[in-house]
Amino acid sequence: TQLLEQSPQFLSIQEGENLTVYCNSSSVFSSLQWYRQEPGEGPVLLVTVVTGGEVKKLKRLTFQFGDARKDSSLHITAAQPGDTGLYLCAGAIPGGTSYGKLTFGQGTILTVHP
Amino acid sequence: EAQVTQNPRYLITVTGKKLTVTCSQNMNHEYMSWYRQDPGLGLRQIYYSMNVEVTDKGDVPEGYKVSRKEKRNFPLILESPSPNQTSLYFCASSWTSGGGNEQFFGPGTRLTVL
Numbered sequence: 001t002q003l004l005e006q007s008p009q010f011l012s013i014q015e016g017e018n019l020t021v022y023c024n025s026s027s028v029f030s031s032l033q034w035y036r037q038e039p040g041e042g043p044v045l046l047v048t049v050v051t052g053g054e055v056k057k058l059k060r061l062t063f064q065f066g067d068a069r070k071d072s073s074l075h076i077t078a079a080q081p082g083d084t085g086l087y088l089c090a091g092a093i094p095g096g097t098s099y100g101k102l103t104f105g106q107g108t109i110l111t112v113h114p
Numbered sequence: 115e116a117q118v119t120q121n122p123r124y125l126i127t128v129t130g131k132k133l134t135v136t137c138s139q140n141m142n143h144e145y146m147s148w149y150r151q152d153p154g155l156g157l158r159q160i161y162y163s164m165n166v167e168v169t170d171k172g173d174v175p176e177g178y179k180v181s182r183k184e185k186r187n188f189p190l191i192l193e194s195p196s197p198n199q200t201s202l203y204f205c206a207s208s209w210t211s212g213g214g215n216e217q218f219f220g221p222g223t224r225l226t227v228l
Contacts, residue, residue: 006156009154033216033217035217040221040222041221041222042204042206042220042221042222043157043204043217043219044219045216045217048216088156088157090157090217092215101147101159101162102147102159102217103159103173104149104156104157104158104159105156106154106155106156107156107157
């Protein structure tokens, strides 16, 4: 089983602060996805990164895929209370009979206080 | 509206009483999967299906069964539920494509086994 270590597990910050969530593995993934989940709902995709070294921006969120495609980070600038939620990274296993299978990190619970 | 539906949303049952959680998607997706979500463990894949009549074990398949007789449906069966299967369950579907496929999640089924 390929493992994704996500850190930190909990993050409690004030509105306006910046934060970074990390997702690390010893395995190579063909792509890495970030999802956000709100209470009582299923996760919703934020972004997919595919190429090593790739950086994607989604408003105040910046996603980066490591050069070796083993790690990723999510950086939020000037966090807002609306950013509160559970953030999950998920790596896609490359090739073979497990193609398309996703391995999820443990998740980061982010709370942004007004 | 494109969606993944699950039923029931909430279920309380007793040890050993067989149950089925249904999952249906209306996006003509080939790939479907079941996950369970437990605090601190993120999402763990139970079973997945690449297409009709093609299923395979995920990371935690013990105690579960699935079937994929139609493209749109992927029920999860617990033949003899036990308390350690108390969890939040998500069904997901996606296109099969290269570069990582976005998982569309259902709203979740909260199962309690007494």
